[in-house]
Amino acid sequence: MAAEAETASTEPLLKTPLHARHVTLGARMVPFAGYDMPVQYPAGIMAEHNWTRESAGLFDVSHMGQAFLVGPDHETTARALEALIPADIVNLPHGKQRYSQLLNEEGGILDDLMVTRSADPDEDGALLLVVNAACKTQDYAHIEARLPANVKLVKAEHRGLIALQGPKAEEALAALNPEAAEMGFMTLRTLKLGGVKANVSRSGYTGEDGYEISAAADRIGEIWDALLLDARVKPIGLGARDSLRLEAGLCLYGHDIDTTTSPVEAALNWSIQKRRREEGGFPGAARIQREFAEKPARIRVGLLPEGRAPAREGADIATADGTIVGKVTSGGFGPTLNGPCAMGYVAREHAAPGTKLDLIVRGKPLPATIAAMPFVPNRYKR
Structure with a gap:
């Protein structure tokens, strides 16, 4: 599911249900989206990143917004949501999940979100939404x-959310409930984990196989504790979460996507199903349909800088003659890639993979090449 941007505020920091556990584990806590969150544990970001790639990392994402849309039946609830997002929700099967975007009237992205239809036919009028922490109030x-x-929105502030990610996530979760191993990518089940009822989706925001686990806030700690008793599982902070999602080529709201970018510019075409492309009926549909037909003027691309120096957000992207053709929106060092990588927007005529461009870092051109994403192959269980 979606990650989110840090926001500055003078309000007191909120705490997730797992806050005391992070402190006990020696986490370095930082303000993030209004919460006091663990950016890393004593092993450090690099070690946490690599552990998630090799074994199973456990993330606290309880700061994310969880809510239910509830109506008299699926058709009614789905069409109410389809008036706000471009994904096909009417045809979303039971126990399945979709990624989409909340759009403004100009087709810009107000937030990205996950939408899940319950696997339980008795909950047929309900959809679970997970939105970014920094955006949830708006x-x-x-x-x-x-x-x-x-149709009503019911905020699920009584629930916590954790993510178990990595190639050994299935083994670790199946040790608590063997049904976890039967799940496919972007599916949801209600499972008992260590005696705690949880909504479990096979999804995440690291590019690795894994699960997101939603349970009552006063019980989520029991699941966290049970998972950390497994030698395959270690706690992972926001620092490694960000480097993992960057290597996976996944957007960070407020950086790679915002109210000025459309899903087509952001190369999220795959998230808009054929029926919605043809019928429209969502905010900004005219712009988005035009961009599908004519191609957008700019597009989100991957960038691989030469050498070891990373290019950070805000760096200009230029041609060899110094003409500015875009801007970096996310950038850093990819531990698995063993080199720097970045994402940004460039004019369409410069967006082809293999195109050579310069990233302006501290006033000097840093040679880079447009590259296909993800930078590190995704390992979702299809």
Whole structure:
């Protein structure tokens, strides 16, 4: 699911249900999206990144917003949501999940989110939404103001959320409930984990196989503790979460996507199913349909700088003659890639893989090449 941007605030920092556990584990805590969150544990970001790639990393993502859309039946609830996002929710099967974007009237992205339909036919009028922490207050207000009278938004602030990611995530979770191993990518089941009822989706935001686990806030710690008793599992902070999602070529809201970018510019075409492309009926549909037909003027691309120096967000992207053709939106060092990588937007005529461009770092051109994403192959269980 989606990661989110840090926001500055003078408000007191909120704490997730697992906060005391992070402190006990020696985490370095930092302000993030209004919460006091672990950026790393004593092993450090590089070690945590590599552990997630090799074994199983456990992340606290309880700061994310969880909410239910509830209506009289699936068709009604799905169409209410489809008036706000471009994904096909009407045809979303039971127990399946989709990634989408909350759009403004210009087709810009207000937030990205995950939408899940319950596997339980008795909950047929309900959809679970997971939105970014920094955006959730605005998201909820935006959604509530646009719902029909027979569909309600129910905030699930009584729930916590953790993510178990990595090639050994399946083994570790199946040790608590063997059903976890039967799940496919982007599916959801309700499972008992160590005696705690949880909504479990096979998804995540690292490019690795794994799960996101939602449970009552006063019980989520029991699942966290049970998983950390497994030698395959270690706690992982926000620092490695960011380097993993960058190597996976995944967008960070407020950086790689925002209210000025459309899903087509952001190379998220795959998240808009054929019916919605053809029918429209969502905010900004005219712009997005035009961009599908004519191609957007700019597009999100991957960039591989030469050498070892990373290019950070905000760096200009230029041609050899110094003409500015874009800007870096995310950048850093990829531990698995063993080199720097970045994402940014460039004018379409410069977006082909293999194109040579310069990234302007501290006033000097750093040679780079447009590259296909993900930078490190995804390992989702299809």
